[in-house]
Amino acid sequence: MAKAHGVLRTVLSARPGRFAGTVAAAVVTAGLLLTLPGCQGDDGSDRATIVAPGGPGEKARHLTPEEAAKAKPDDSPNAADHTYVSRMIEHHRQALTMSALAPDRAASDGVKRLAERITAAQKPEIGAMEKWLARHPATTIPPTTAAPAAPAAGHDHGAMPGMATEQQLAELTAARGTDFDRLFLKLMTAHHEGAVTMAGEALAGGNNVAVEEMATEVVATQSAEIHRMRAMG
Structure with missing residues (x-):
């Protein structure tokens, strides 16, 4: 009972x-x-x-x-759901690439710990999103006017909000010490802001409960980290 x-x-x-x-x-x-x-x-x-x-x-x-x-409401994934998950995987991967530079380049222990937290959070999120894509192949996704179709392989993900350019990544890779800290916080703050924007679009136009939960988690986690990075900068 x-x-x-x-x-x-x-x-x-x-x-x-x-x-x-x-x-x-x-x-x-x-x-x-x-x-x-x-x-x-x-x-x-x-x-x-x-x-x-x-x-x-x-x-x-x-x-x-x-x-x-x-x-029970129909929560079949639509194009907004699929677009979000496909693009967010690439978005997260760039965050991991940037964070992997911190241990050998950052001067601040705070920046190093931040990079560790980002890796610890986003790596399993990528795994969850890849599993979602495996369960919901692109060919099964119904169209929607809320978002464009999911990008094909080889799509230029630099168009996604917050993504660092190749030049910016090269500059971050070459930076050391406090210069690295400053540039890392600047680029990662913009990167997180872009992720929050993408999550908001998914929450507004998507239909799948699992994607809604993933997007909500991104908004909560990355908004908190944005505030932390602004305080550090």
Whole structure:
């Protein structure tokens, strides 16, 4: 019973737009159905039901598991989702390239630790996004007017917001000491700002829950690091 109450609390705290999906996931994860006393089917037999909270001033609804499953919103990936994931992989890879320069070039321990945190966060994110792409090949993505189609192989990713140019990367590679620290913070701040912009576009135009979660994480993590880098600079 305590486990059932925990599932119910999860359901009640879900976002309205994702309510039905959260219900189904919570019930399946817990391996149980929430049966409410006095809820019966047309044949008089007891039936498991799920409470769907109504909006302000509205009554709650009682849904069967079948009804909850049918009400689950379609979160099929669209072109905005696929474009974001494809481009963000390349965006993150450049951040890893820049961060890998810090141990041998940076003068500040703070810059070195920042580079370590960026690597620790973005490397597994790349892995998660690559797995997402493997599950959702580009040929299965429906079109959308919210974003252009995903870039083909060999696309010039320098057009993405915040990406450093080849010349800037060469300058960063050649820099040492405090010059490296200054340039690293400048380039990485712009890089993070670009990532936040891309994540915002995905949140506005995408449709897939997993991509929404990834983009939300990027906004939260990289916004905090932007503030930290500005303070360091």
